[in-house]
Amino acid sequence: EIVLTQSPATLSLSPGERATLSCRASQNVRNYLAWYQQKPGQAPRLLIFDTSHRAPGIPARFSGSGSGTDFTLTISSLEPEDFAVYYCQQRSNWPPVTFGPGTKVDIK
């Protein structure tokens, strides 16, 4: 089973700042890495799939990069609605599909 590790666990930033979230895989997942956003009381929402492809309707301030075992989600300038928990997920070697433990982006 591929284990995903996310860092930091919590990121405290102000609106307008740049957020950089990391996801590391225990094995090579090629480019099969996705990112989801989840707000309290809501279902997750797909942001990015296959490392860098934004899902329909996702703003351009969200971008993904990386390959192999190291991946990054960048939010170029935080909007108030971006404060949430972000999960990475791999689909390279499954079952099982696995998720990271999440990074909480909160308001500084």
Next chain:
Amino acid sequence: EVQLVESGGGLVQPGGSLRLSCAASGFTFNDYWMTWVRQAPGKGLEWVANIKQDGSDKYYVDSVKGRFTISRDNVKNSLYLQMNSLRAEDTAMYYCARDKAAAGRVCDYWGQGTQVTVSS
């Protein structure tokens, strides 16, 4: 508009059973793999199971193998999760999700979830 609506959750005693349902609309259901994902209170996301378009292939996380069964009815546009021998650690919000076409195992639409609580 794609909609996924889960139902069937509730409070059940350890060792009991529940059957979750997910009603799908707004897309051609039998064109997509479908997935169940769960989230324990205050915890992260855990992939539970998925099923191929025609129901011929099903996969499970090890912790539910032999206890949970995923199925679908393409006439009723519905996804199911039969959960038997429930344990306290199965307590979670259970989400139904659609796998993205051409990027399988990525969930592009999610329901709002149904809560399952296993407790005596």
